[in-house]
Amino acid sequence: MRDRTAVFVVFALNGAALGSWAPRTPALSERVNASPGVFGLALLGASVGMLIAASVSGRLIERHGARAVVAGSTIIACAALPMIGFSTSVALLAGALFVLGASVGALDVAMNVAGVEVERRSGRAIMPVLHAGFSFGALAGSVAAGFAASHQWSPGRHLTVAALAALVVLAFVIVAVPGARPAHTEPVEKPRVPPIKRPVLWLLAAIALFSAIAEGASSDWSALLMTSVHGVGDGAAAFAYSGFALAMALARLAGAWLQNRFGATRALAVGAGIAAAGLVLAALAPVPVFGFVGFALAGAGLAAAFPIALSLAGASGKRADGTGGERELAFVTAIAYTGFLAGPPLIGGIAQVTSLSVSFLFVGLTAALIVPSAIAAARARNREEVTEPVAR
16 A cells, blocks of 8 residues: 555656646746747757657666656656756756756656556555546646746746655655565576567557647637637636546546446557547537536546556566566557657647647547557457467
C-alpha cells in the first residue's frame, strides 16, 4: 500500500509540473515579447523534449531502475520550472521548455514502469487510478497557478515556489517508489524480441496514439469550438475543457474497477464508444449545453485508454524473474507523444479546409478506432501466448 501511495504521488507531481506552467503562458509570452506564432514555436520545445526522452528512457530504466530515473527526472523538472519563469528571450524559453519536456518524458515512462511493478505486486489493475493522480495533480497545479497570477506573482517567483514544494514532496515519497537498481544477473532466457517487431505493441501504441489525439484536440480546440460554432462566450467556453478534465479524473478512479471486473478489452471498447459519441455530440450539438455534455462524455470515455494501453505494454515485457517492460513502455509512450505533437495542428488543418465541426467529427472517428485496435491487440496477445515462450 505504501508503494502504491508513493507512485500515486509521483503521478500527481508530474501533473502538477505541467499544470503549473501552462496557465502562465500569457505572462510568459509578454515577458519574452513574442508574437503568437513565435511563442507557439517556443512551446514546441516541450513536445520535442518529451518525444526524445521517451524514446531513450527505457534503456536508462533498465540500467538504473525506475526509482533512480523518477528521482533524477523530477529533480531536473524542478530545476527547469524556474528557468521557464525567469526566461527573458524566446530562445531561453524554448530551451527551458525542452529541458522540462525531456525530464517529464523520462518521468512519464519511469513512473509507469513503477506503476506496473505495483500492479504485479498486488495482482490487480490499478493503472487508471494512478493516472487519476496525474489528472488531479494537473488540476491542483493549474489552481495554484491561477492563485499566483491573481496575486500578481511573477512566473519566476511562482514556478520557483512550485519547484521547491515538489522537491519537498519527492523527498518524502521516493524511498517507497518501487524499481530499485536491477541486480543485472545473467539472463537465463532467450533474447528479447525488439518492441518494433511485436504487433501487439504497435496495436497498444495505436490505442495510446488515438487517445492522445482526441485528448489533445479537446484541450486545444474545445473552447474555440464552443465559441465559434455554438456561440457561447469566452468565459463559459473555458468550462468545456474543465468538464472534460474533471470527468476524466473522476472516471479514472473507477477505471481500475472496470478493468478488473470486465477486462481490459471491454473497458477500452466501451470507453472508446462513449468518447466517440461525446465528441460527435460536441461537434453537432443543437444547443450549447449538449456541447458541454459531449466533452464531459469524451473525458470519461477516454479516461482509461492511455493507462490501460501502458499497463498492457508493461505486462507484455514481463520477464521470468518478474521484472521487465521498460522498453515496451517507452516504445508505446514515444508513439503516443506524436499524437500530442501532431494532433492539434492536424485538427487545425482540417478546420481550415472544412470547419471545426468537421474536425471534431474526425476526432470522434479517431477515438472510435480504439475499439478495433483493442480487439486486435487482445488477439495479438493471445497469439503470443499460444506460441510461448516468446523470446523477450
